[in-house]
Amino acid sequence: MTAANFDEIAPGYDESRGGTARAAGFAEQLAPLLDPARPVLDIGVGTGIVAAELTARGHTVFGVDLSPGMLARAEARLGARVAVGDACRLPVRSGSVDQAVSTWLLHAGPDNRAVLAEAARVLRPGGRYLVIPAGGTRPADDVGVLVGALEDRLDPEGSRRDGPEWLAPIAAARGLVYEGTASERPTSFQVTPRAMAESLTRGLFTGAWAVGDEATALVDETRSRLLALPDPDVPRVREAADVVLVFTRKT
Numbered sequence: 001m002t003a004a005n006f007d008e009i010a011p012g013y014d015e016s017r018g019g020t021a022r023a024a025g026f027a028e029q030l031a032p033l034l035d036p037a038r039p040v041l042d043i044g045v046g047t048g049i050v051a052a053e054l055t056a057r058g059h060t061v062f063g064v065d066l067s068p069g070m071l072a073r074a075e076a077r078l079g080a081r082v083a084v085g086d087a088c089r090l091p092v093r094s095g096s097v098d099q100a101v102s103t104w105l106l107h108a109g110p111d112n113r114a115v116l117a118e119a120a121r122v123l124r125p126g127g128r129y130l131v132i133p134a135g136g137t138r139p140a141d142d143v144g145v146l147v148g149a150l151e152d153r154l155d156p157e158g159s160r161r162d163g164p165e166w167l168a169p170i171a172a173a174r175g176l177v178y179e180g181t182a183s184e185r186p187t188s189f190q191v192t193p194r195a196m197a198e199s200l201t202r203g204l205f206t207g208a209w210a211v212g213d214e215a216t217a218l219v220d221e222t223r224s225r226l227l228a229l230p231d232p233d234v235p236r237v238r239e240a241a242d243v244v245l246v247f248t249r250k251t
């Protein structure tokens, strides 16, 4: 997903993604893992809705984001502590950051390898990078399997995968040790094959990333396969968890 895509969805972003309840939940998960005496860098801060909730809990948060449209909203919340910048080339001095966070960034466009390399570069030795993934570990139900296969074909390099099994070796190669998950928060989510097919039609993938005809054909094929599943109107219930992935910069 490019900055231009996020500029377009910025006006409705917060409400369409769970609003303050999502942001407050994430802040509740992150805050106990952060030192309130030291500033926090939020990489891919977006509209600043999560950063504002961390601020309300006593943290000083600086934010970087590629989308001026998202960032304008963050500036309204956080003031001058935000800057336009690329997570793959952070405008931040090496070894100058004690703690950084990203919520729902790594699935959203930037190459996960480049972001983890930059996090490793800007963190001081011993500093931590806390990540709340959007995709995480893939659901094993029939809808999840079909959508996972589509994601693999649209993103064969796995540059937008954000589950720990995928990120841990990438991080290790860049000097970040994956310490495991912290602060699990159970979530429950339902999806029918038909609803997922409709989401694909509305551009769940094709609207999110700049794609060509070949990708559109892959999406159409997956839509047909979803609608051909048994009981396409029966929800698949997913018991999942929002987790914080903890990475530490090697000393």
Ligand SMILES: C[S@@+](CC[C@H](N)C(=O)[O-])C[C@H]1O[C@@H](n2cnc3c(N)ncnc32)[C@H](O)[C@@H]1O
Pocket: 001, 002, 003, 006, 043, 044, 045, 046, 047, 048, 049, 050, 064, 065, 066, 067, 070, 085, 086, 087, 088, 102, 103, 104, 105, 108, 109, 110
């Ligand atoms: C799904 S939103 C999440 C925003 C925020 N962290 C939250 O949880 O509400 C993803 C954000 O990542 C930003 N983003 C995407 N690619 C980026 C990049 N290369 N550098 C910095 N930000 C990027 C987008 O502009 C968008 O604001």
